[in-house]
Amino acid sequence: MSQTHGTVLPPLTGSRLVLATLALSAATFMNVLDTSIANVALTNIAGDLGVSPSQGTWIITSFGVANAISVPLTGWLAQRFGQVRLFLGSVLLFVLASFLCGASSSLEMLLFFRCIQGLVAGPMIPLSQSLLLQCYPRARSGMAIALWSMTVVVAPVMGPILGGWLTDNFSWPWIFYINLPVGLIAAWLTFVLLKGRESQTRKLPIDKVGLALLVVWVGATQILLDKGKELDWFASSEITAMAVVAAVAFTFFIIWELTDKHPIIDLTLFKDRNFTIGTLAITLAFAAYFGNLVLIPMWLQRVMGYTATWAGLVTAPVGVFALILSPLVGRSVGRIDSRLLATVAFLVFALCGFWRSGFSPDVTAWDIIATHLLQGVAMATFFIPVTAVILSGLEPHRVPAASGLYNFTRIMGGSFAASVWSTLWEDGATRHHAYLTESVTAFSEPTAQAVAKAQALGLSPQQVYGFIDAEVTRQAFILSATDLFWLSGVLFLGLIGVIWLSRPVRRHNASADAGGAH
Numbered sequence: 001m002s003q004t005h006g007t008v009l010p011p012l013t014g015s016r017l018v019l020a021t022l023a024l025s026a027a028t029f030m031n032v033l034d035t036s037i038a039n040v041a042l043t044n045i046a047g048d049l050g051v052s053p054s055q056g057t058w059i060i061t062s063f064g065v066a067n068a069i070s071v072p073l074t075g076w077l078a079q080r081f082g083q084v085r086l087f088l089g090s091v092l093l094f095v096l097a098s099f100l101c102g103a104s105s106s107l108e109m110l111l112f113f114r115c116i117q118g119l120v121a122g123p124m125i126p127l128s129q130s131l132l133l134q135c136y137p138r139a140r141s142g143m144a145i146a147l148w149s150m151t152v153v154v155a156p157v158m159g160p161i162l163g164g165w166l167t168d169n170f171s172w173p174w175i176f177y178i179n180l181p182v183g184l185i186a187a188w189l190t191f192v193l194l195k196g197r198e199s200q201t202r203k204l205p206i207d208k209v210g211l212a213l214l215v216v217w218v219g220a221t222q223i224l225l226d227k228g229k230e231l232d233w234f235a236s237s238e239i240t241a242m243a244v245v246a247a248v249a250f251t252f253f254i255i256w257e258l259t260d261k262h263p264i265i266d267l268t269l270f271k272d273r274n275f276t277i278g279t280l281a282i283t284l285a286f287a288a289y290f291g292n293l294v295l296i297p298m299w300l301q302r303v304m305g306y307t308a309t310w311a312g313l314v315t316a317p318v319g320v321f322a323l324i325l326s327p328l329v330g331r332s333v334g335r336i337d338s339r340l341l342a343t344v345a346f347l348v349f350a351l352c353g354f355w356r357s358g359f360s361p362d363v364t365a366w367d368i369i370a371t372h373l374l375q376g377v378a379m380a381t382f383f384i385p386v387t388a389v390i391l392s393g394l395e396p397h398r399v400p401a402a403s404g405l406y407n408f409t410r411i412m413g414g415s416f417a418a419s420v421w422s423t424l425w426e427d428g429a430t431r432h433h434a435y436l437t438e439s440v441t442a443f444s445e446p447t448a449q450a451v452a453k454a455q456a457l458g459l460s461p462q463q464v465y466g467f468i469d470a471e472v473t474r475q476a477f478i479l480s481a482t483d484l485f486w487l488s489g490v491l492f493l494g495l496i497g498v499i500w501l502s503r504p505v506r507r508h509n510a511s512a513d514a515g516g517a518h
Contacts, residue, residue, distance in 0.1 A: 070122025146330020
């Protein structure tokens, strides 16, 4: 909303506008940072808490799922409590939950507080976008959303660097404690600068049945994905039960939301062609992107011998072009077809995927850095144009609900991908290991030569075969990772066709549509 007691809010100017932009962006940065900061610390957290690395991925997915569930509640909560009050409450509760995550002494405690952290974080991103747009003149809304998008682009990049450095030089709890000063400063600045700009409030009934069904089907689906490999998928009665619960709850959720007077999610938004196409594109693209964002640090540390800090540093260059180009893209949204800009993003994403699919066991850090540097171009031309497509043509009063819904599907896509990608990686490594060991026999000439050379150095045959198996395992994990990189490339190429199914964004209103309307 952009009204207080029925009057249109004037835009901010001067230092107040600058500080408000910094405060809202800092809160968004802190929120998005927590989707990736734990990636490079998973190995350390899992070891410290005595769990397997695959169980460690639950630290990421628990936050993502809880966050996705609470995002659709943003519209109802904002109308009930007011946008500024809700935003401040979310930031302060996020700070508290971050402290409790860092103080956790078991995986169960950490997962519980990560869920709390994800729940209270839900309204922060949609509200930061909405409040920022209220601070800018309508003619400069494209620039406002470009500045906002830069934080969304840079935070996942900084997460691995900051997470790796804090983990290696201090301890993993500091990846959560870092939120405390950022969140408190952002909350204080927001309170001071946006005082008196509260939106209208009104009491609306909440869709309790819809919310319950949403929690059940999302939760059951995520448990199925997280524990499927561990319990041998549908050979397990627990996994089968979860699949049935998820399917039934999802079916009833769709029926209920389409018939309830005050649905928790406005599914009628999908009647709009651009909203549907854009949401599909951003969800699938973000899923592939986030799946790789989780996979690459795990691959670098578990297979390639990188420390957490170096795993973060080699992925950091993705922020270079993202930072440089995002403001330019924000200004060009009104002049260049958003579908064309999105096509550039998907082409570059695909190129990065195919480039990485050619990685070998002796791939250098510079090769990895180069692909991330190139990917920065894709990041800059991805979020802003696709958001413009999603929100184009919607009435102003529907933008908050639309923002909540597409962010819900995007976050869910990323959370599901984190589980799916890690499972596919390990399953693929098992398959490749079986293929590679077929040629490692006592009658194989390369194997016999390797054994002979090793025995000449004083090693026993058992030691030799142990070293060979370790190398085969390493190469199997690399081959599995390159399979997923190639799959990502194919998916991004397919998304080019998807985005062109949308209608052209009206040029005179594209800038406003990129960030929503006032």
